[in-house]
Amino acid sequence: MTGPVLVVAEARGPRLSEGSREAGAVGRQLAGADPTVAVALGASSASLAPELGKLGIGRLYVADGVPDEYPAAAAVGVVAAAEAAHASVIVLAGTSWGRDLTGRVAVRWKAAAASGVTQVVRDGSGLHVRRPLFGGRATETRTLGGDRAVIALRPHAFSPATDAPVEPSVETLSGLAVPPVLLAPHRNSVEPIGSGAGPALGDASIVVSGGRGVRTPENFRLVEDLAASLGAAVGASRAVTDAGWRPTSFQVGQTGKAVSPQLYIAVGISGAIQHIVGMVSSRVIVAINSDASAPIFKVADYGIVGDLFQIVPALTAEVRRVRGSG
Ligand SMILES: Cc1cc2nc3c(=O)[nH]c(=O)nc-3n(C[C@H](O)[C@H](O)[C@H](O)COP(=O)(O)OP(=O)(O)OC[C@H]3O[C@@H](n4cnc5c(N)ncnc54)[C@H](O)[C@@H]3O)c2cc1C
Numbered sequence: 001m002t003g004p005v006l007v008v009a010e011a012r013g014p015r016l017s018e019g020s021r022e023a024g025a026v027g028r029q030l031a032g033a034d035p036t037v038a039v040a041l042g043a044s045s046a047s048l049a050p051e052l053g054k055l056g057i058g059r060l061y062v063a064d065g066v067p068d069e070y071p072a073a074a075a076v077g078v079v080a081a082a083e084a085a086h087a088s089v090i091v092l093a094g095t096s097w098g099r100d101l102t103g104r105v106a107v108r109w110k111a112a113a114a115s116g117v118t119q120v121v122r123d124g125s126g127l128h129v130r131r132p133l134f135g136g137r138a139t140e141t142r143t144l145g146g147d148r149a150v151i152a153l154r155p156h157a158f159s160p161a162t163d164a165p166v167e168p169s170v171e172t173l174s175g176l177a178v179p180p181v182l183l184a185p186h187r188n189s190v191e192p193i194g195s196g197a198g199p200a201l202g203d204a205s206i207v208v209s210g211g212r213g214v215r216t217p218e219n220f221r222l223v224e225d226l227a228a229s230l231g232a233a234v235g236a237s238r239a240v241t242d243a244g245w246r247p248t249s250f251q252v253g254q255t256g257k258a259v260s261p262q263l264y265i266a267v268g269i270s271g272a273i274q275h276i277v278g279m280v281s282s283r284v285i286v287a288i289n290s291d292a293s294a295p296i297f298k299v300a301d302y303g304i305v306g307d308l309f310q311i312v313p314a315l316t317a318e319v320r321r322v323r324g325s326g
Pocket residue numbers: 210211212213214236237238239240251252253254255256257267268269270271272273274275278288289290291294306307308309
């Protein structure tokens with residue numbers, strides 16, 4: 001499989017998302033001597049050009065009039081850019097938007113697809129990907145044969161693209177026909193669920209989660225303070241969300257969110273399998289628990305056996321001291 005690689009650039013406000021920087025790095029690695037190009041959709045699309053140029057992506061396609069908020073419609077713009085670039089591979093970030101778009105683009109572009117990718121190599125026989133399955137209890141190796149493939153990356157599985165500045169050209173794809181049915185479901189409003197503070201749980205590079213060990217909803221503030229000191233997202237076990245201490249949007253695990261941050265800190269969480277499957281692919285896991293035989297320590301890289309009511313405030317104070325944030 002040869003030919004240019006198309007990176008789908010996702011905006012966070014006026015800036016490129018962290019996941020798209022990771023997709024940019026993978027795109028450049030897969031492209032080798034072939035060009036790496038990008039496509040951006042929605043209101044912020046053209047503003048992403050300088051950032052993409054800094055990452056070594058020399059051409060940006062802007063899909064004129066294609067909104068980014070509906071993945072079904074966005075797929076029209078992505079496929080138009082892939083055709084214009086004569087791409088053989090499309091790389092997307094592992095955000096919920098990217099994962100949603102992956103299947104739609106693959107069907108429209110008649111390509112093989114995989115999401116949750118943690119390793120990828122391209123050679124003459126296709127794209128060879130690895131990805132965790134069954135909540136991290138197995139790893140699949142799969143070859144996407146044929147001459148076209150679409151992949152969505154697992155968040156934080158790859159390092160973001162480093163600076164390799166080029167002057168990007170911007171090409172507008174106009175007159176794209178988005179079937180009206182794809183634009184039919186109007187979004188009336190977006191209301192964030194949860195505390196609203198800190199990064200989103202699914203995208204965060206650090207997550208601090210609390211469990212029943214914190215004992216009361218008021219004490220959960222200890223977990224949130226530690227998270228705030230680290231610039232982390234806050235998660236919780238189901239014991240916490242079932243008790244109504246925090247909203248279900250905080251829940252990590254089988255029936256909650258799957259996260260794979262660089263650092264996951266579990267505070268007063270026993271490590272039931274239903275929790276483990278949602279966080280076991282985190283790069284570094286730290287567990288704080290007073291019971292040395294708690295199952296969470298089997299998956300932890302660093303374990304602190306002790307009373308969270310002593311350890312967590314001390315940790316928060318130390319992080320604040322080191323970071324000079326009071
Ligand atoms: C179908 C199904 C789906 C489920 N889905 C999920 C899911 O998505 N996510 C999820 O999390 N759970 C899920 N569960 C529930 C799961 O089985 C556990 O019940 C839950 O994860 C336990 O939460 P916990 O670890 O906070 O509580 P516990 O198991 O009660 O653990 C509390 C821990 O805190 C420690 N502790 C207590 N006091 C202190 C202290 N002072 N200092 C330090 N440590 C202390 C204890 O030693 C203990 O290990 C699911 C269950 C089912 C049946």
